Amino acid sequence: MELFSHQEFDHHEQVMFCHDRETGLRGIIAIHSTALGPAAGGCRMYPYASEQDALTDVLRLSRGMSYKNAIAGLPLGGGKCVIIADPARADKPELLRAFSKHVQALGGRYWTAIDVGVGPEDADILAENCDYVFARASQFPEGVTASQFTALGAFTSLRAGVEHVWNRSDLTGLRVAVQGVGGTGRELCRLLHEAGAELVVADVQQDAVRFAVESYGAEAVDPDRIHAQDVDVFAPCALGAVINDDTIDEIRVRLVSGIANNQLAAPEHGKILKDRGITYVPDFVANAGGVMGSATMIYSEPSLEASRESVLTLHDTVATILAQAAREDRATFEVAEQIAGERIAAAGR
The missing domain is CATH 3.40.50.10860 (Leucine Dehydrogenase, chain A, domain 1)
Known part of the structure; x- marks a missing residue:
């Protein structure tokens, strides 16, 4: 190779x-x-x-982890x-x-x-x-996992995206298509449901879909069509490269914000989203909650409350990135990568 x-x-x-x-x-x-x-x-x-x-x-x-840890302000x-x-x-x-x-x-x-x-x-x-x-x-109390921090970060980032796009913090009635409802996606569904959002879900595991339908009143759709639903937000929470040449023309949402890594198959897909008026919360920002909440064990004494408060700071991070991208008429992933890259370069110097 x-x-x-x-x-x-x-x-x-x-x-x-x-x-x-x-x-x-x-x-x-x-x-x-x-x-x-x-x-x-x-x-x-x-x-x-x-x-x-x-x-x-x-x-x-x-590479995404370098950017994620840098943008999250982690050592x-x-x-x-x-x-x-x-x-x-x-x-x-x-x-x-x-x-x-x-x-x-x-x-x-x-x-x-x-x-x-x-x-x-x-x-x-x-x-x-x-x-x-x-x-x-x-390393966690019973019932607590790092995936819960990931979901909290994704929820926080999605809310910041909603505020940017619709100038509202209330999620009541917002329709969100969640692709992938395993452990972390399921927790994101719970948070969205409790905030009043309406869910459309898909997963290759039918038990996971059934749980979301029965617990959160979600609508189940074919996994191959989840990206094309008539909703407000698309939340990719499965594997990467879901925004690609085959899917991008069918994405009709105003906001893309999810947990999956490497959601863009190629950089040009992020630029296409921008040109079509679709706001994209860069994946390595939206899914940073897990490492923010659990990696404290590497460099400090862990505290669940301190970890939670750290994850909630993603709201302001996302808001800053989206505002700068709009101000400079640039793709959001470019702005986020620039901020992270400058921090890495400064540390290297």
Whole structure:
């Protein structure tokens, strides 16, 4: 596989390919930047169609973590890791234990956590052989997880987007299409429902859809058509690249604000949204709540209340980005990346 000429390679400091003969582990760790501090980002387990797809994902995700941690004002750099495997496989704990030794070998240069296919209990398994794991189930009181901070941040960011677009803070009657109602998407649905929003949902897991319908009065639609619904807000909360050449012409909302990483398949899609009058809350800002709420365990004493208050500051961060983008007639992701990039560059100097 080509690395240095890869289209998603962005001067990454380190990319490590990980293998274990006994378990058949295939994984990749990508450290994008440690200018602001040790790289931090979750561990994703997914049955990628190819190793090339896995490399593309980990490069994009790790770069996004650099921007996310910088825009959130955290003393952390950006990194990410992926394990090429189905998270439903029976030997998942053995894969995690084998992989954690590779993270441990980096000596704290990279901290990992939960992500798609790797939950809080899985993070505790990673921590059996590794000192550099956060957002573990054992680090929170019963009933509290890092995903709740992610959902709170997404809700806070969405509300800031609503205020920018409609000049209102009340969400009553607002129609929101939520793509992906797993753990974090479900929590976002709960917050939106309690705020008075009307929900349209889709997920490949029918049990998750059924829960949203029964608990929040949501309308269920085909996962392949969730982006094209006649709603006010589109909230992508599944995998990335959902705003692409095939979907963008069918998106008719005024606001896009969700949890998924790398929602834009390419930068030009963010510019197309802007040209069509669709406000886009950059994904690495909208989904920063999880790392803001849980990564305090890396550099300070954790406090649930302090973490919650930190996540709520995303409202002003989003408002600032959207206002600057409107003032300068620029795409919102460009403004957010510029702010984050300047902070990283200043730290590097």
